[in-house]
Amino acid sequence: MGLNKGALEIWDTLANSIGLGGIPDIPGLDKGKVEVDRLLKSPALGQWREHQQQLQTIAQLLIEFQEADQVYKLAFAQMSLRSVEALRQRLSNISSNEEKISTVRDFYDLWVDVNEEIYSEFAMTDEYQVLHGDFVNALMALRKETNAFTEKLYKAVNLPTRSELNTINKRLQEQRRENIQLRNEIKRLASQIASKTKKKTKPSSKIQAIPKQDKDLSKIKGVGPKIVEKLHTQGIETLEQIAKMQLAELEKLDEQIGGNGRILRDQWGIQANQLLNH
Secondary structure (H helix, E strand, O other): OOHHHHHHHHHHHHHHHOOOOOOOOOOOHHHHHHHHHHHHOOOOOOOOHHHHHHHHHHHHHHHHHHHHHHHHHHHHHHHHHHHHHHHHHHHHHHHHOOOOOOOHHHHHHHHHHHHHHHHHHHHOOHHHHHHHHHHHHHHHHHHHHHHHHHHHHHHHOOOOOHHHHHHHHHHHHHHHHHHHHHHHHHHHHHHHHHHHOOOOOOOOOOOOOOOOOOOOHHHOOOOOHHHHHHHHHOOOOOHHHHHOOOHHHHHHHHHHHOOOOHHHHOOHHHHHHHHHHO
């Protein structure tokens, strides 16, 4: 039958060469496991007892994971043997029906179909659920303990830990969200302001004259050079200052310069206003 006969011989040889006994029975293996288990469960002593205890826990979890992984792989090896037997049966049926597999591609497609069928049946069994659950649980427990131990080591040498980096990333993400909200709020307020100020008042083309301050205090009647000097000593430099003074301020200024009531008698405030408005 050509390819069919050769394939049957190959897979028959392979199936006979692989045993289903599982883990080989090594003399003294069980005793060694007991001793290792006793060592890992011994109490930690000394200055580094916490680290020792954590390392013992990691080692114990590693052994449990390796055992779960070994059982998991053994189950898949047995499934592979069932796939080989199923393929052998398929090839036998093809041969009995006087059909023929003429290309390697046809043989490969048949092999894939058989494996998918066997795996789908195995994946729906309770055995697979238990094996897969034990494997994942052992892996997660080992990963959790190793991460905790790594955190302690990083803290001991002042390096950023995973939890610290996660906290920083979380805060950065929160700040990004807040910045986005603030930018959106600023855009909204800017659009509101722009809509309210569409009609802007145009600046006047006329240049408004800035009134000049009149510093000639002698324009006031009765004010001579000596009185001007006294006014300067009191910080009075312009007519505007005198024009803005109230009655009490004028009386106080009169006392400061020794005017003997001259400022009120001569009505300096009124004169200053008249001179400015002239």
